[in-house]
Amino acid sequence: MDIQDLKCFLTVCKYMNFTKAGQKLHFSQQGISKIIKQMESSLGVPLFVRERSKLRLTEYGSYLYPMAKKLCGEYQSMMDSMNSFIAKDNEKLKIAIPRGMTWELIGGQLQNFYNHFDNAQLLITQTDDLGVEKALLNGDADIGFCIAPISPELFTLHKTHRENTHYMISAQNPLSEKSELSIDDMRNEKFIGFGARNKGHDTLKNYCREVGFEPVLYAEVDDMNILYQMVKENRGIGFYVGNPANASLIDGIKLVRDVSANWYWEIILATSRLHALRPIDRAFIKEFHDW
Numbered sequence: 001m002d003i004q005d006l007k008c009f010l011t012v013c014k015y016m017n018f019t020k021a022g023q024k025l026h027f028s029q030q031g032i033s034k035i036i037k038q039m040e041s042s043l044g045v046p047l048f049v050r051e052r053s054k055l056r057l058t059e060y061g062s063y064l065y066p067m068a069k070k071l072c073g074e075y076q077s078m079m080d081s082m083n084s085f086i087a088k089d090n091e092k093l094k095i096a097i098p099r100g101m102t103w104e105l106i107g108g109q110l111q112n113f114y115n116h117f118d119n120a121q122l123l124i125t126q127t128d129d130l131g132v133e134k135a136l137l138n139g140d141a142d143i144g145f146c147i148a149p150i151s152p153e154l155f156t157l158h159k160t161h162r163e164n165t166h167y168m169i170s171a172q173n174p175l176s177e178k179s180e181l182s183i184d185d186m187r188n189e190k191f192i193g194f195g196a197r198n199k200g201h202d203t204l205k206n207y208c209r210e211v212g213f214e215p216v217l218y219a220e221v222d223d224m225n226i227l228y229q230m231v232k233e234n235r236g237i238g239f240y241v242g243n244p245a246n247a248s249l250i251d252g253i254k255l256v257r258d259v260s261a262n263w264y265w266e267i268i269l270a271t272s273r274l275h276a277l278r279p280i281d282r283a284f285i286k287e288f289h290d291w
Contacts, residue, residue, distance in 0.1 A: 007025075125140070143270070148199075155268075161269070166239070173237075181257070204239075
């Protein structure tokens with residue numbers, strides 16, 4: 001016996017007629033009769049007295065009726081509540097982005113997304129580079145902005161965006177007067193990294209080693225304001241990824257583009273391969289088609 005059987009029982013009680021109950025539930029008279037007989041067989045007692053022109057409840061049917069009505073009401077309330085919750089949940093989009101990723105990189109696309117999906121609720125989490133990947137794999141994020149490289153076996157890569165690397169240099173440092181720099185110009189400089197699990201640190205080390213020196217990572221910080229202050233005080237050189245024209249100007253700091261061959265940052269819009277894309281996911285990804 002299941003909830004549909006109980007709904008059938010209540011409908012028969014309402015009309016006291018198998019044919020009318022069948023019409024209401026879009027079943028044949030024989031189908032309704034079969035369901036009631038199966039219920040009676042399962043319970044081991046008759047629920048209706050079948051007379052030539054009508055039905056009437058037995059004492060067992062009368063005893064079952066209020067309980068069946070209450071249970072069906074609670075079931076419908078549960079389903080209404082669940083459907084409402086699912087509908088709201090489908091409007092939520094959990095986004096993971098790496099710390100230090102500037103809003104200018106994605107702000108325009110996010111605004112366009114809101115213009116077309118104004119009921120959406122974006123839940124944005126900032127974490128370190130590897131934390132973005134972990135959030136996707138754990139289901140804590142639906143979509144992530146990952147720093148390349150990432151595993152195509154674990155993630156679906158929807159869009160790759162490339163940005164040039166710029167040095168953040170104190171105005172006190174003579175290198176700040178240059179219009180462009182290469183990694184070779186950094187031989188005698190110290191670096192300030194953002195975050196302990198930042199893939200850019202390995203990239204920096206590889207490029208420095210390619211030109212014959214080991215970089216000095218003076219500090220790793222998790223607060224951009226602290227990084228800005230340390231750079232401003234000429235304690236080391238930081239990095240900026242994005243278009244300098246869109247950057248918020250910070251007094252005492254200059255942004256100088258690196259022109260080393262092939263040194264750029266790739267940011268990948270990705271989802272876990274186990275994540276089934278919902279309409280809201282697809283709409284968000286679509287906004288980044290020309291990113």
